[in-house]
Amino acid sequence: MEYLYEKVSYLKGLADGLDISEKSKEGKLLLNIVDVLDDMVDALEGIALEQDEMAEYIDYIDEDLSDVEEDIYDVFDEYDEEYE
Numbered sequence: 001m002e003y004l005y006e007k008v009s010y011l012k013g014l015a016d017g018l019d020i021s022e023k024s025k026e027g028k029l030l031l032n033i034v035d036v037l038d039d040m041v042d043a044l045e046g047i048a049l050e051q052d053e054m055a056e057y058i059d060y061i062d063e064d065l066s067d068v069e070e071d072i073y074d075v076f077d078e079y080d081e082e083y084e
Contacts, residue, residue, distance in 0.1 A: 001048055004041045011037065
C-alpha cells in the first residue's frame with residue numbers, strides 16, 4: 001500500500017512543481033483529482049487493515065472449530081466402538 005502513497009505524493013509534488021493553480025478550470029480539476037486519489041488510498045488502507053483483522057479472527061474461529069470437531073468425532077468414535 002505504501003507504493004500508492006508514494007505515487008499520490010509524487011502527483012502532488014508534480015502539481016506543485018508545475019505550478020498548477022486552482023484559478024484555472026483545468027487546474028482546479030487536476031488538483032481535485034489528486035485529492036480524490038489521496039482519499040481513495042486512505043480508504044484502501046483502512047480496508048486492508050480491516051481485512052487483516054478479519055483474517056486473524058477467521059483463523060481463531062477455524063482453530064476453535066477444529067477443537068470442537070476433534071471433541072465431537074472422538075466421542076462418536078468411542079460410541080461406534082461400543083456397538084461393534
